[in-house]
Amino acid sequence: MVIGLGTIARIAHLPTLRDLDDVDIVGLCDTSEVLARHRFAPGFDDLEMMLGKVEPDAAFVLTPAGTHDDIAEKLITRKVATFCEKPLASTVEQARGIVQLAELNQVPVMVGFNRRFAPAYLKARTAITTTPATIGILQKTRRDRYYRASLDNLIHMVDLARFFFGECTHVTAEASFDDPYWEENLAATLRFDSGQIATIIGNRSCGIWTERVDLHGNGQTVTVNAPGEIRIAAGDTERVEQLAPAASGFDRPIDTLGFTAQTRHFLDSVHAGHDVTHNNARSGLATQELMDRILMAAGLPIHDQPSDEQRRTRGSRTQDR
Numbered sequence: 537m538v539i540g541l542g543t544i545a546r547i548a549h550l551p552t553l554r555d556l557d558d559v560d561i562v563g564l565c566d567t568s569e570v571l572a573r574h575r576f577a578p579g580f581d582d583l584e585m586m587l588g589k590v591e592p593d594a595a596f597v598l599t600p601a602g603t604h605d606d607i608a609e610k611l612i613t614r615k616v617a618t619f620c621e622k623p624l625a626s627t628v629e630q631a632r633g634i635v636q637l638a639e640l641n642q643v644p645v646m647v648g649f650n651r652r653f654a655p656a657y658l659k660a661r662t663a664i665t666t667t668p669a670t671i672g673i674l675q676k677t678r679r680d681r682y683y684r685a686s687l688d689n690l691i692h693m694v695d696l697a698r699f700f701f702g703e704c705t706h707v708t709a710e711a712s713f714d715d716p717y718w719e720e721n722l723a724a725t726l727r728f729d730s731g732q733i734a735t736i737i738g739n740r741s742c743g744i745w746t747e748r749v750d751l752h753g754n755g756q757t758v759t760v761n762a763p764g765e766i767r768i769a770a771g772d773t774e775r776v777e778q779l780a781p782a783a784s785g786f787d788r789p790i791d792t793l794g795f796t797a798q799t800r801h802f803l804d805s806v807h808a809g810h811d812v813t814h815n816n817a818r819s820g821l822a823t824q825e826l827m828d829r830i831l832m833a834a835g836l837p838i839h840d841q842p843s844d845e846q847r848r849t850r851g852s853r854t855q856d857r
Contacts, residue, residue: 537563540599605630647820653794670753675737690738711834763792
């Protein structure tokens with residue numbers, strides 16, 4: 537079943553699920569108005585009613601983060617394997633509650649940090665496994681600002697920093713904003729257990745969407761220009777790979793950004809009856825805890841804004857990729 541049919545559902549998760557021959561979508565949950573545009577599966581505007589009518593093997597929770605803890609509790613207590621879009625919840629406290637509940641009930645929970653499954657980032661990690669990087673620069677820019685954008689979107693780069701370098705021991709950060717819930721810029725410097733350093737940069741007022749990672753050290757530079765280009769330079773040689781299918785000349789974001797492989801890993805784990813081994817709830821919590829440290833160091837909030845206007849805004853916002 538799929539809960540929440542916003543942007544990230546439409547551009548990534550629904551196309552991925554509908555591509556898989558061994559997947560039957562038994563239910564969709566959203567408002568009646570949204571469901572009217574999606575008639576390929578039974579629709580429900582009430583989660584409790586849907587759970588009373590269908591018995592899913594797994595559920596995809598694609599709603600805003602502030603709803604995840606309540607939805608996850610309903611699913612986990614019914615032993616439904618649960619995929620949650622990132623972040624796991626809107627606060628670390630809520631995320632910890634989901635992790636504890638999942639472990640208590642022995643229910644697989646996966647968090648949607650799809651970049652760990654993206655081919656270009658996997659190649660980059662392989663390259664620095666043999667020739668370790670000593671510093672990384674991870675940047676992500678978008679043209680639009682929205683509520684708590686760093687928690688919702690820049691967190692991809694925070695998770696990639698953990699993916700490349702392990703666990704962080706020290707954080708410094710700066711942000712610029714008119715309203716701390718609608719930050720424009722965020723820059724953080726992280727030091728890891730191994731002594732490696734990463735700088736993470738986010739901007740929400742640029743001219744173009746960009747996502748770039750540079751990993752330097754030991755005579756090698758690895759650069760990923762997402763979604764599908766990787767450059768590896770060492771000595772007098774630079775190798776460039778474009779990961780678009782050669783036959784067609786174009787790529788699909790659900791493949792190049794890792795959505796397809798992520799979904800396959802989750803569903804294969806569910807079918808095999810064991811926990812997910814990548815991006816499980818505890819790993820998702822660790823990334824969110826690090827994100828909280830960055831936000832606090834930058835003077836940004838780690839809890840939602842307690843106002844009626846914020847709740848209305850958040851309820852209408854869609855997930856960002």
